Amino acid sequence: MRFMMLMIPQGYEKATPGTMPDADAVARMMKYNESLQKAGVLLALDGLHPPSMGARVTFAGGKPKVTDGPFAEAKEVLGGYWMIQVKSKEEAVEWASRCPASASETIEIRQVQEFSDFPSDVQKAAAGFVEIQAQSGRPTRS
Amino acid sequence: MRFMVLVKADKNSEAGVLPDAKILAAMGKYNEELVKAGVMLAGEGLHASSKGARVRFADGKTTVIDGPFTEAKELIAGFWMWQVKSKQEAIDWLKRAPFGGGTEIEIRQVFEPEDFGAEFTPELREQEDRIRAEIGRKR
Numbered sequence: 001m002r003f004m005m006l007m008i009p010q011g012y013e014k015a016t017p018g019t020m021p022d023a024d025a026v027a028r029m030m031k032y033n034e035s036l037q038k039a040g041v042l043l044a045l046d047g048l049h050p051p052s053m054g055a056r057v058t059f060a061g062g063k064p065k066v067t068d069g070p071f072a073e074a075k076e077v078l079g080g081y082w083m084i085q086v087k088s089k090e091e092a093v094e095w096a097s098r099c100p101a102s103a104s105e106t107i108e109i110r111q112v113q114e115f116s117d118f119p120s121d122v123q124k125a126a127a128g129f130v131e132i133q134a135q136s137g138r139p140t141r142s
Numbered sequence: 143m144r145f146m147v148l149v150k151a152d153k154n155s156e157a158g159v160l161p162d163a164k165i166l167a168a169m170g171k172y173n174e175e176l177v178k179a180g181v182m183l184a185g186e187g188l189h190a191s192s193k194g195a196r197v198r199f200a201d202g203k204t205t206v207i208d209g210p211f212t213e214a215k216e217l218i219a220g221f222w223m224w225q226v227k228s229k230q231e232a233i234d235w236l237k238r239a240p241f242g243g244g245t246e247i248e249i250r251q252v253f254e255p256e257d258f259g260a261e262f263t264p265e266l267r268e269q270e271d272r273i274r275a276e277i278g279r280k281r
């Protein structure tokens with residue numbers, strides 16, 4: 001089963017555009033990332049620029065309304081994520097617990113929905129989604 | 143540049159209510175357009191936070207709290223990863239999404255190695271490339 005480990009860094013909701021993570025923290029995190037990869041559990045990972053560089057879109061009455069970041073009311077924001085493949089939630093918690101995170105960081109663990117998790121009528125209605133996922137591109141990296 | 147498009151949780155997603163056939167069909171069509179345009183890199187839905195956990199870190203010790211996280215206002219129900227040329231292009235795509243009232247989406251730019259500049263040393267970059275190559279093979 002797949003889990004997302006969502007990194008929630010306290011204070012990141014107020015970070016100014018262009019804020020970068022600390023080089024030492026990145027180096028520590030890269031070691032951890034490598035341990036995930038060597039164990040064969042890592043599927044994907046990314047870091048996110050601060051919300052002050054992002055936007056929110058709401059759909060009240062079906063009409064899109066765009067608000068640029070930062071989001072004054074936000075108390076928690078996402079800083080990055082790992083997608084891992086493990087055998088249980090316990091194993092996901094174990095991996096998260098090994099992360100060299102600081103006291104201001106929380107990792108939220110969430111199970112990813114698999115097609116087989118849905119009842120058959122929903123599977124039928126969503127037929128083609130698996131194909132779409134397979135077709136979706138891969139990041140092009142230099 | 144890549145953007146992560148975060149779909150916020152609501153009462154239904156947190157209660158484990160699955161979308162109906164009509165919504166699934168509309169979303170399927172939208173996803174197909176994203177793929178055809180070469181925009182969609184990934185897309186996943188998440189189970190309710192009641193099936194999840196949170197890990198907090200303090201003084202080298204960890205505390206595990208099981209879900210649901212009813213106090214959290216910023217829970218996520220799913221996400222897309224998009225490849226676009228600008229934040230505006232991501233917003234334009236999102237405006238076409240078949241969402242009804244009450245849905246809130248957050249768009250966040252993803253860090254690329256070149257964003258880090260000199261801080262991202264050749265050693266770190268080599269390590270990053272190696273990890274990405276390995277997980278690319280796994281997928």
